[in-house]
Amino acid sequence: MDFKVIETKWQKFWEEHPELYLAKDESDKEKKYVLVEFPYPSGSGLHVGHAFSFTGGDVYARFKRMKGNNVMFPMGWDAFGLPTENYAIKTKRKPQEVTKENTDMFRSQMKRLAYSFDWSREVNTTDANYYKWTQWIFIELFKKGLAYKKEVPINWCPSCKTGLANEEVVDGKCERCGEGVERRTISQWVVKITEYADKLIDGLKETEFIEKVKQAQVNWIGKSEGARVKFKIKGRKEVLEVFTTRPDTLPGATFMVMAPEHEIALELARSKEDVREYLKIARSKSEMERTELSKEKSGVFSGLMAINPVNDKEIPIWISDFVLASYGTGAIMAVPAHDERDHAFAKKFGLPIVPVINVEGWDFEDKAMVEVEKGAEFMKMLDWVEDEGIGKRCSSYHLRDWIFSRQHYWGEPIPMINCPKCGWVPVPKTDLPVVLPEIEAYEPTDDGKSPLSKIDSFVNCKCPVCGGEAKRETDTMPNWAGSDWYFLRYIDPHNDTDIASAELMKKWMPVDVYIGGDEHNTLHLLYSRFIYLFLKDIGAVPKEISEPYFKRISHGVILGTDNQRMSKSKGNVIVPETVADKFGVDVLRLYLMFMGPFESTMAWNENTLMGVKRFLDKFNRFVIKHKKSLSDSSNKSKLIINKTIVGVDKDLENFSFNTVVAKLMEAVNEIDVISVEDLKKLVQLCAPLAPYLTEELWQSLGEDSSVHISEWPESNKEYLTEEVIQLPVAVNGKVKDKIEIEFARIAEKDYVDLLVSKSEKLKKILESNKIIREIYVPGKMLNLVVKENKG
RNA sequence: GCCGCUGUGGUGGAACUGGUAUACACGCAAGACUUAAAAUCUUGUGACCUCAACAGUCAUGUGGGUUCGAUUCCCGCCAGCGGCACCA
Numbered sequence: 001m002d003f004k005v006i007e008t009k010w011q012k013f014w015e016e017h018p019e020l021y022l023a024k025d026e027s028d029k030e031k032k033y034v035l036v037e038f039p040y041p042s043g044s045g046l047h048v049g050h051a052f053s054f055t056g057g058d059v060y061a062r063f064k065r066m067k068g069n070n071v072m073f074p075m076g077w078d079a080f081g082l083p084t085e086n087y088a089i090k091t092k093r094k095p096q097e098v099t100k101e102n103t104d105m106f107r108s109q110m111k112r113l114a115y116s117f118d119w120s121r122e123v124n125t126t127d128a129n130y131y132k133w134t135q136w137i138f139i140e141l142f143k144k145g146l147a148y149k150k151e152v153p154i155n156w157c158p159s160c161k162t163g164l165a166n167e168e169v170v171d172g173k174c175e176r177c178g179e180g181v182e183r184r185t186i187s188q189w190v191v192k193i194t195e196y197a198d199k200l201i202d203g204l205k206e207t208e209f210i211e212k213v214k215q216a217q218v219n220w221i222g223k224s225e226g227a228r229v230k231f232k233i234k235g236r237k238e239v240l241e242v243f244t245t246r247p248d249t250l251p252g253a254t255f256m257v258m259a260p261e262h263e264i265a266l267e268l269a270r271s272k273e274d275v276r277e278y279l280k281i282a283r284s285k286s287e288m289e290r291t292e293l294s295k296e297k298s299g300v301f302s303g304l305m306a307i308n309p310v311n312d313k314e315i316p317i318w319i320s321d322f323v324l325a326s327y328g329t330g331a332i333m334a335v336p337a338h339d340e341r342d343h344a345f346a347k348k349f350g351l352p353i354v355p356v357i358n359v360e361g362w363d364f365e366d367k368a369m370v371e372v373e374k375g376a377e378f379m380k381m382l383d384w385v386e387d388e389g390i391g392k393r394c395s396s397y398h399l400r401d402w403i404f405s406r407q408h409y410w411g412e413p414i415p416m417i418n419c420p421k422c423g424w425v426p427v428p429k430t431d432l433p434v435v436l437p438e439i440e441a442y443e444p445t446d447d448g449k450s451p452l453s454k455i456d457s458f459v460n461c462k463c464p465v466c467g468g469e470a471k472r473e474t475d476t477m478p479n480w481a482g483s484d485w486y487f488l489r490y491i492d493p494h495n496d497t498d499i500a501s502a503e504l505m506k507k508w509m510p511v512d513v514y515i516g517g518d519e520h521n522t523l524h525l526l527y528s529r530f531i532y533l534f535l536k537d538i539g540a541v542p543k544e545i546s547e548p549y550f551k552r553i554s555h556g557v558i559l560g561t562d563n564q565r566m567s568k569s570k571g572n573v574i575v576p577e578t579v580a581d582k583f584g585v586d587v588l589r590l591y592l593m594f595m596g597p598f599e600s601t602m603a604w605n606e607n608t609l610m611g612v613k614r615f616l617d618k619f620n621r622f623v624i625k626h627k628k629s630l631s632d633s634s635n636k637s638k639l640i641i642n643k644t645i646v647g648v649d650k651d652l653e654n655f656s657f658n659t660v661v662a663k664l665m666e667a668v669n670e671i672d673v674i675s676v677e678d679l680k681k682l683v684q685l686c687a688p689l690a691p692y693l694t695e696e697l698w699q700s701l702g703e704d705s706s707v708h709i710s711e712w713p714e715s716n717k718e719y720l721t722e723e724v725i726q727l728p729v730a731v732n733g734k735v736k737d738k739i740e741i742e743f744a745r746i747a748e749k750d751y752v753d754l755l756v757s758k759s760e761k762l763k764k765i766l767e768s769n770k771i772i773r774e775i776y777v778p779g780k781m782l783n784l785v786v787k788e789n790k791g
Numbered sequence: 792g793c794c795g796c797u798g799u800g801g802u803g804g805a806a807c808u809g810g811u812a813u814a815c816a817c818g819c820a821a822g823a824c825u826u827a828a829a830a831u832c833u834u835g836u837g838a839c840c841u842c843a844a845c846a847g848u849c850a851u852g853u854g855g856g857u858u859c860g861a862u863u864c865c866c867g868c869c870a871g872c873g874g875c876a877c878c879a
Contacts, residue, residue, distance in 0.1 A: 607802090
């Protein structure tokens, strides 16, 4: 049978019957919200990674639909972003046009691969009707004081000409283009995600993310508990405050260190030559150099002395770039006896090392004793610090506030207006969206301003508060902004008055299963959980649904045949369309699911793919051969079919697709005589994986509606037990023989013993051995513990 | 350094709640059909010992432990992968 003919035929049929895959708002059936990460529609089309992820989601969605669930399986486009902008610049075209072309291409490729998306709910982050709500969310953040403008040293990518969030800098390089990142100070919008740090940790309890994902989130937030402690500075009014997780080591604090960006350090630089010189050197180092040169410490004495509140000793305050300005208070108390970094610093600059706890055989001049347990002294010192009023308990986080401004064209305009009289004023809801104007030149500029800043008609506006002349913000939002909340918009994609109706959100939320890549397990998941928790706090989403995603499945990665990550430069890229052209969509889908466990990394292998093709051909021949069958299934076949139903059902539920395929192969290998009725069941079991072939076969078996909305077969317990089973008999734990026994009599131990006594093999063993113990697990196995007969 | 994960034939990988390890597939070998090839079908295929069969021995990274019985549970080690990392 020619797969091309079948594909064309059924694709047309499905196109004419979109109702097959619609999620129904008014249905009483149990809902199932299956979400796959929406793609960035790049110019190169769907790649294997997409196909793998979407096929997994599609198989699950189809399975659930046949099981009688009201399934929501939507798709959309995360279409803002640099590649489109760069491509538009290069080809002198409009990003809007390019995006349209790319999404059209993606959509048609997806339809060909038979993904059962509900296309009536399609969203696109670059639609003004969509980003209106992205902008609205930003305004709400601003109103709650969670978005603020700040002069911040940012990571500037000289190649992309934009600021980057800390999260987008990998090893000191731009995550996107790999260019070394520079430090610049620019006025930026910043979102206080840190305010939600604890909620983001606690909320994980409400989810069923796998441990890996939960840990990644917890580590990223990086909570540590301790105290802030104030140190007096000799001869000055201000104090130097530090954060420490170990107040019990206060007596061992023999010096202090400030980050070069610390206010006091900056002030001293004005009057002290050596401080000024050091700050200059520190600033010239990139973030990467600072962390790379971790072994060798550098620093300068500030000239100031602090007072250790525990013993009133004067201790020197140093300035060093090993202390981070962005963590804690930007200054530390150094306890060289109990911290490796402080120890290294003390050794280098000849500062005293005073142990707090004495450990036998420890040479504190040689190394720091770090692993000291928090004991009673810890609590005592914490209380003391609070009683004396020199500090208080608090937590500190690795998580930083989220830099939200980008200096690019192709993103959501930040809907803020700067009025000389009123300051920053949000655009009123009624004026949303702030539409991205279609302009001629998209080139980013070196001065750190978005191309929008050159469009006077966009920039100049009236202040919504006082009506005076004002100017619009010209920065745009980061890529994450549109993808933070898209799962809400699918629920009610055409709503003009709200993000989505509360009633519908109550019906559909939370997302039951969210399928995506490992690369989004930290940032995207954290950002979108944050936005959801925020929307919940302001009452924009139902408060009874505590977390947006219930379960997260992170699919694996498909490597090239050379076991390397696919990349154009390596020439090992597999294009799903090409595979589909050659072998058909069903083969591609089935192969992707059969390669290995859904969550693991696997290499592409054409041999295995041929095996899958062979199976589908065989399956097709098998159905055709038996479809005129007039006889009932044999007992053996009945058993196989019912076992297969149970197994496939369970494995699909657990996303164990590779074993589903194996079970179907087994069934086809083993079945001898089969009735048409049972044959249909087999076709149904295969339907989620191979939608085209099964639709064709389903029809050829006399059905006239789609197999994909047929009712999932149920197993019949009556046929699930074998009449005769092979009972393994082990001697001292090793299987020596198998005895045939009627299933109905497995509980009769006497009968089992009788059978054992008839086995030649066992007889032989028992001649020279004596049974000292028997363990019988009815139906499972019999274990004889024996001892050699002596004499 | 910290956190998480993985380790099973020549290969991808199965194995429920501690109960027949190696399902399914690939590859390989032999055979059938064919002028031939492809396709298809049949048989065999963990290692060692044996002409072969029977029997036996050893095998789930490694060393121990618990157990009648361990790929599965516990402890130690080794190797690899992923995330975080001068976070006080």
